Amino acid sequence: MNENRRQILEMLAAGKITADEAERLLAALEPDAVNASEFTGRTANGATVKTRAKYLRVLVEADESMTGMKGQTTVNVRVPMQLLRAGVRLASLIPAQAHEHLDQALNRHGVPLTLSQIKPENLEELIDHLEDLTVDVEGKEGNGTKVRVFCE
């Protein structure tokens, strides 16, 4: 606990400030408030807007041992998030009669998923959280393969 926080709590305990005032003071000290402001911008009329990732980037660097081709192979793919959002909507177009077959096939391959339970709003939520995702994969010794997935 830092000194400022301790002083506020001591003032509250001594009855010098009310609980509401202590709450406001503690909130002002909250480090998250500072971090949050770093990732938000302000419009001309003062409204706060959160900047959102526009693209999903997939970077792959594979060496000869992985591809069987001479030299290093690199793949750099940039997919707009808008396209990703539209793509997941395709799942809602899967005919209901196909759900059962797909569920059975997924179960056979060790993916216990029930497609009928996935709603478009769940997929939207998934895409929203994808913006916070970063995947970094590096091969073990002798394998120089690297995979990076992130949003920008």
Add this chain to the structure above:
Amino acid sequence: MTPNIAIVQIEAPRWRTPPLWLPLFLLWIPALLLAPVILLVMFGVCVAGRVNPGRAIATFWAILCGLPGTRVHVTTHESKVLVRIL
């Protein structure tokens, strides 16, 4: 906005193309001419698959409009392929 231009560049060990600017907006001409047929086929497929045709068209349109900004760049030791959609 729908994709207007695609830029394709291919480099092989013995030859290479300059960046090819493909005017995708010209595809609107055959697409508009064939629109009645395309819509009819889509409607038939949707009815057969028991899918809401309105939702299917909206999804297809959203995918089309999401394409601009896509970039695929593959490089190997001797060759390179770059595709950009604007």
